[in-house]
Amino acid sequence: MIEATADVRAQLRADLRHRLRPMTGRDPDERGRATTPVELLYDLTYVIAFAVAAEQLAHGIGEGHPGAAVGAYLFAVFSVTWAWLNFTWFASAYGNDDALFRVATLVQMIGVVVLAFGLAPSFAAAAEGAPRTIR
Known part of the structure; x- marks a missing residue:
């Protein structure tokens, strides 16, 4: 009985330990791979960033700064797309x-949310024509 308990504890310790796996390439012929909820949440953060950029574009055009708004929008879309493509390819x-890998994904999502929060000041600075300083 004591041996069985020790074996169960050893197996639980091995199963619950978060160990790192070697980085090997994914099989290109893999079939039936489903999207995980973390991947869907990851993509949703980028959808929000693109939506914020589009909202700021519409706001800038509505305020009469179409050139600055389009320039800031192109820069925002480039920034968001660059981050999304690099991490998605990886x-x-x-x-x-x-x-x-999961922690890195969460850090990437937090970074995109921070980027989305910074878009409004970025568009405002583009409309003013001067860099904005944080005080």
Whole structure:
């Protein structure tokens, strides 16, 4: 009985330990891979960033700054797309889904939300024609 309990504890310790997996390439012929909820949440953060950029574009055009608004919009879309493409290419090539990868995904999502919060001041600075300083 004591040996069985020790074996169960050892197995639980091994199963619950968050260990890092080696970064090997994903099989290109893999079939039936479903999207995880974390991937859907990750994509949703980018949808929100694109929506904020579009809202700021409409706001800038409505205030009579179409040139500055379009320029700031192009820069915002480039920034969001660059972040999304780089991490998506990495994730599709090495989707090992270990603890470190999940933390990196969460950090990326937080970064995109911070980027989305910074779009309004960016568009306002473009409309003013001068860099805005944080005080």
